[in-house]
Amino acid sequence: MKNKGWKKFLMAAGCIAVAALTAGCGSFQHVATQSAKETKEAEEDLIVVGFSQIGSESVWRTANSASIQRALSRENGFFLEFNNARQKQENQIKAIRGFISQRVDYIIFSPATEEGWETVLQEAKDAGIPVILVDRKISVSDDSLYTTWIGSDAKAEGEKAGIWLETYLGKNGRQEEDINIVVLQGTPGSSVQLGRTLGFDSIAKQHPNWHILEEKPADFTTAKGKEVMEQYIRKYQEIDVVVSQNDDMTFGAIQAMEEHGITTGVDGDVIVISFDAVREALEMVAEGTINVDVECNPEQGEYVAEIIRKLENKEPVDKENVVEEKVFTPENVAEYIDMRTY
Numbered sequence: 403m404k405n406k407g408w409k410k411f412l413m414a415a416g417c418i419a420v421a422a423l424t425a426g427c428g429s430f431q432h433v434a435t436q437s438a439k440e441t442k443e444a445e446e447d448l449i450v451v452g453f454s455q456i457g458s459e460s461v462w463r464t465a466n467s468a469s470i471q472r473a474l475s476r477e478n479g480f481f482l483e484f485n486n487a488r489q490k491q492e493n494q495i496k497a498i499r500g501f502i503s504q505r506v507d508y509i510i511f512s513p514a515t516e517e518g519w520e521t522v523l524q525e526a527k528d529a530g531i532p533v534i535l536v537d538r539k540i541s542v543s544d545d546s547l548y549t550t551w552i553g554s555d556a557k558a559e560g561e562k563a564g565i566w567l568e569t570y571l572g573k574n575g576r577q578e579e580d581i582n583i584v585v586l587q588g589t590p591g592s593s594v595q596l597g598r599t600l601g602f603d604s605i606a607k608q609h610p611n612w613h614i615l616e617e618k619p620a621d622f623t624t625a626k627g628k629e630v631m632e633q634y635i636r637k638y639q640e641i642d643v644v645v646s647q648n649d650d651m652t653f654g655a656i657q658a659m660e661e662h663g664i665t666t667g668v669d670g671d672v673i674v675i676s677f678d679a680v681r682e683a684l685e686m687v688a689e690g691t692i693n694v695d696v697e698c699n700p701e702q703g704e705y706v707a708e709i710i711r712k713l714e715n716k717e718p719v720d721k722e723n724v725v726e727e728k729v730f731t732p733e734n735v736a737e738y739i740d741m742r743t744y
């Protein structure tokens with residue numbers, strides 16, 4: 403923990419500076435007018451953490467934020483400065499600079515996209531502030547710019563989707579059939595979009611009878627998912643499978659298909675493969691309108707808190723920490739659905 407006197411002053415001054423620096427770019431839940439409060443919290447020797455969250459684009463994202471806010475609570479010994487970057491990398495960079503000027507103890511962030519982080523992370527490194535990546539990954543030549551990453555193996559998630567489709571088609575005697583596939587991708591250039599695409603494509607290319615007609619970004623949102631699916635419906639006469647890289651886009655895609663009289667799922671015209679496994683989607687798996695949902699676990703808060711405590715105790719931490727995940731189908735979903743917290 404840093405020198406308290408210096409830290410108290412910086413907490414108060416930094417909060418005012420941060421608010422000024424980042425006014426209008428994203429939103430802070432703690433604002434400069436609380437400098438007396440922050441000074442008090444600093445006196446309580448809380449671990450001060452700056453968190454730049456991508457946004458609030460999906461149910462998954464909301465659950466991820468809640469998990470981290472729950473774990474990094476004052477009761478657990480933390481003072482969390484939360485910033486919502488509203489999907490913009492430049493807002494994340496500004497927020498991280500704000501955290502640096504505030505001299506927080508740790509910076510955590512979920513990078514909207516893989517590229518473009520070297521400069522600001524070098525600034526954090528020069529300031530001696532450890533950086534923890536959550537959820538998504540970054541592409542940097544020097545991996546000392548961040549201490550550790552906690553998240554999902556997106557490529558494995560994509561592979562699980564492809565392997566499920568192989569099995570499903572085989573079970574239904576369609577392994578030799580020409581299968582037309584359209585893909586709704588997440589945010590272009592995000593490690594999750596790249597990983598899920600790479601993973602699914604690695605399986606698809608083993609099947610010459612699988613035809614990926616088109617892969618387009620739909621930004622992980624329901625509205626964009628519906629818009630892109632409508633484009634696909636207008637463009638392609640025969641769609642057999644929709645691969646949607648998150649549940650929010652899936653909800654929009656199914657709305658679009660229903661409006662065009664196209665049924666989905668177990669007994670439907672179109673097979674639907676989704677990712678995230680939020681409760682609302684699992685209910686659709688149980689109903690049979692979504693065929694399979696590949697889990698992406700947003701509950702990363704406890705992992706972050708444990709890693710920070712290890713770092714505080716000068717204990718070693720792994721560079722990568724992959725969270726556990728399942729694949730949900732109509733056959734197994736009933737066993738888990740009531741345990742879902744998001």
Ligand code: GYE
Pocket residue numbers: 459460461462463537538588594622647648649650677678698
């Ligand atoms: O799949 C989606 C969210 O980065 C794993 O981002 C996360 C993805 C998730 O918007 O719902």
